[in-house]
Amino acid sequence: MVDSEQVLGCKAPMGLVLVLLLSSLLGPLGQAQAQDCEKPMRYTMSLTGEHIQKEHFPNGLVVTFECATGYRSTGGSGKTTCAAGTWTTSTLSCEKFNCGSLELVNGHVEYSEGTSFGSVATFSCKDGYILSGREKLTCGNTEWLGRTPTCSVVKCDSPPSVDKAEGPSPKRDLYDFASVVRYKCQKDYTINGSASLKCSSNGKFTPNPPTCLMVRCKAPYIPNGSQKSGARPPYVHRSLVEYECNPGFKMEGEGVMTCQLNSTWSSTPECKAIIITTTPTTTTTTPTTMTPKTPATTQKDVLPVDPTSSPVLPVDPTSSPVLPVDPTSSPVLPVDPTSSPVLPVDPTSSPVLPVDPTSSPVLPVDPTSSPVLPVDPTSSPGDSKTSSQFLWFLVLVPIVLAVAIGLTLKKRGSQSLRAPVPLEEDKIL
CATH class of the missing domain: 2.10.70.10 (Complement Module, domain 1)
Known part of the structure; x- marks a missing residue:
């Protein structure tokens, strides 16, 4: 290790020694990190002075930003330093410039992006007013770029004479x-x-x-017709007349006419003769019944009635039906309404003799009862023998009459029934 004091040739302070020591150790690394910076970009800012045109900036260079066109500073510093290829952060703050709203008397203003920088204002006038000036203005860096238009009232030239x-x-x-x-x-x-x-x-x-216009309609001419009501000549615009047809004629078209601007009537009706046609009809007399009309009523054909025939009487719905008569059978004689009904006779039974109308009625006999003998008129009331004889008399008389009538009918054969011939009293007994 090299002694710092020997290198410097003198005794150095301790702080300087440390700096030199660090430089010797970090020298190669520090040289590697000392790089240039690219051109700084800020959306709302731009560089000032000589640095505007540069593209590369050396390490340690300090530059200054300002707010871009259309923006205003709201505070802070625009300085920044290139440090090893990176720009330090600046504190400058910028916001878009606002031109403020516009007013158009008797008109209306519409904005594309509010009233800030770059927005476009479009002007229009109320109905009856006309725009004087530019129709659109743009918000610039410091104000609206142009003069605000005005709305003037519309004027019309005098119309022509008629x-x-x-x-x-x-x-x-x-x-x-x-x-x-x-x-x-x-x-x-x-x-x-x-x-x-x-x-x-x-x-x-x-x-x-x-x-x-001079409007004059001629008098209407309707053959076989005459004026019923309405205006009289001269017929001017909107004159109204009403026509009707003579007897025997019918009107086709509108009978009420109005005089129009072109001097003609609004309609031209016609009166046409009424043609009466006749067709032969057949009159039939049929009994009718008043019944209410009903979507289920059906029509039936009605046959003509022979006026010489006997009238048909209504049939009682409760009566028995009339059966057809066999033409080969014996004729039926009319019955005396005062006579007693004739019951059918068994041809095998004994003939029944006619009954004396002055005799007492014969009551039906109970077959389960004891035979009744003729009553002795000389017997006293309550006598059982007399009562028995009387009862026998009542039983025998009808039997004898039935036998007599049966024999008579058997003898006559299939002859028609006739009123019974009264017999003498001594023969009955």
């Missing part, structure tokens, strides 16, 4: 936006178009000026 009309009224050389002028046609003339015009935002009156 033939046969009074106006425009009021009469001026220039009219402000939304001003209105009016026209009036002379006597016997009708205005065609709008009587009022308005100064619009494009500096012109709208709509177009009107015209004045």
